[in-house]
Amino acid sequence: MVFADLKNDFVFRRIFARHPDILRGLLNDLLDRRGEQAIEDIEYLPTEQLPLVAGAKLSILDVRCRDRSGTTFVVEMQLLHVAGFINRVVYNACKAYVDQLKAGEPYTNLTDVVAISICDFVLWPDEAQDIAKLPRVPMLSRWNMTERGSGNHGLLQVQYAFLELPKLSKSPPEAAGSDLWAWLFVHAPDLTEVPADLPPGPHRAAVELANEATFTQAELDAYRKVMDEIQQAREYGAAQRAAGRAEGKAEGKAEAVLAVLAARGLTVDSDTRARIAECTDAAALARWLVRAVTAASAEEVIAPERG
Template sequence: MRYLDPKNDLTFKKVFGEHPHLLLSFLNALLPLEEDQRIESLEYIPAELVPQLPVLKQSIVDVRCTDNRGRQFIVEMQMLWTDSFKNRVLFNASKAYVKQLDRGHKYKGLKPVYALSLVNENFETGTDTYYHHYSIVHTQFPERQIEGLQFVFIELPKFRAQNITEKRLQVLWLRFLTEIEDGTEQLPGDLLDVPEVREAIEYLQESAFTKEELETYDKYWDSVSRERTLIEDAYEKGEQQGEQRGEERGEQKKAVAIARSMKAKGFEIATIAELTGLNSAYIEQL
């Protein structure tokens, strides 16, 4: 039996976008919720209401839903990291929060919005921590919090590198995302011990997908590869331009130093300009 990677756009939506009971288990395991805040039921928000920004193809909101308390949850799988990703997540969550007023709510009736972002790259340097929880808190008294928006970013490569084998549901769901890859045939036995994780794995069986779906699956990986190449090329070009500008500034400083020295020794302005390449008017002001 061969399995597909759950991080692909097609498979992620098939598991968590079509089976609310699996998404409920997933969110309750991964979000920082107290016992009395556990999600009891979910309802998907229609796809046409899900915000999508044409910035990066791999930066789309995969699943958006609301629970029986009216809280909203934005869940996305991010294959590529960019510096603007956090800002985009903040924008989408804020938009979902504010949009509640369009339905006639008063300010006091606004419900919290939670954004859960699973990132398949490392982006927080200098720490091995893979779980990052952001909320609006008092800087002096962190226990005092403004309800409304909360954000969780999970760096999947860091989680995998730590080789955590606990049986907590949070760990098992993250292992589901990191240990099953394209073409996997042998599954970790302990993942199959948990009914909801075992069910999610069954939806990843390659034989359960049509030929057209498998083509869509492959096209997604191709698009990720192309986009990664574009981002890497852009960074490389930026670094090269930065180095070039640095060299030019260095040459400019050197020319100015020579011009000052020559001017102090009484050389003609025209001669200094010819030898240094600096403008005559600029040299006169030195």
Template sequence: METGIYIPIISDYGFKATFGNEADSLFLRTALQALIKSDTPIREVHFDKNVFEALTIDSRSGIFDLACTDENGSQFIVEMQLGLAPHFVQRMKFYALHKFNTVVERGEFDYANLPKIYAIAILAKNILPTTQFHTVANLRSEEGEIIDSQMTFITVELAKFNKQVAEIETDLEKLVYTMKTLHTTEPTQYPAFWNEEWLKRAIDELDTRKMTPEERAYFARVTAANAEAVKAEKQRIQEAVEKKEVETVKNLLNLGILTVSQIAQTVGVSENFVRQLSGDR
């Protein structure tokens, strides 16, 4: 991911420096409050590294995970996904149910006083058939009545957010706008709300001009590692596509119905590619 003065929040380094900043959790606490649309400030968070390994990148899918607990015992799982993820909801359920089982076991199977669990997914692409960029989901009846609010699924799809600075009012909108545009915004175009303390602190963490030599070295290592992971993943995808194309062409050749030209057009490959496989038969 290319970056200018500011490192993207939606990069693994940016996510760790902002959402995962254990030394200064103001941004995380304010962001969580905005994401769950709560009027009650979150005053403390404890990073939970026992249930999930915090702040890791899965090079196969570009996911960064964070788990934490607030002062009231509410559990938060935050995940970020950069690439396409049509089945990401299933992953959210897996994490949330794993957390649910963990808190139940810790309470010796006491279902009466379970803490709230918030599974939060921030995605660069769209996955839901909804129009809003922010979706809150609970277990509901056919009439839309809430059956259970102990577990809440929250999805933010950055691609659906298109508000301009003049239209932005809530902390949620400020958060999503910042995540989507910070790394592409020129210093002369900063919106006034970036001076709010919770955002200012986070933005300072992403300012490459203020990085120490050690931070620059770490950022360079992370960037290089991610580039290699992306390259390897693209290679795996390409190999899988080519394998599928070969299988499809061979199956069509075996049918003996279509011409070389028709097979090439159907599969989306060259006629020479089809002829080569035809000669292998």
């Protein structure tokens, strides 16, 4: 058996946007809804598609639904850590909250919104939290507004949950729940059969629907097309990051050249300063930095080499 990647937009849609029982199981586990708080019935709402990154075809698909109490849930699979990601999550959640109200309707008509983001990247690295002497953020984190002094959780109208898949433990989960969902999102493509110890329920149903043998040819084509788009998006993101690192290194070397000239008390006219600051050739900047230590003038630093 070959199993599709649950993080793939098409597969995510195929499973969670068409099978309310599976989506309900995912929501209850990620939000720890049990007993009277459990989500029992949901209805799907219209979804939105937005650009994932400039220059890439891949789109963000969110699955929206509403439970019997009127709470709206926005579930999103995010593969790349694009700039402003958390800002966009907050914006979309708040927009979903205010968009419920039509002109002239009372504010009492507003119901809660819960935004759930499943991320294939780390949002709050343990190392960064340790350096800042802050508590580490767990793989599954839930957020809402809390009064600082008393810790009162009175403002629950807009809530957030983030599942950071790279934080998944290397050990297989011992029980069903949010850890098992994370394990399936990460490891489903590695499976060769439905695990025998996977109990009946939403987890097992999700794996069975990811079996490529259950796909039509059109569905397989759609799945592979999205896989290609995911790869394009990853390559684009990697290229952008590499360009940013190179630009940062060049900028640092240019600043070093100017700092050495300033420390030696050499005058740097505006044209020379601009040429050094705007240079992106790392090799040239390295030569200029060596020259700056002994050159008699700033102009000598950037003068062409004699053949």
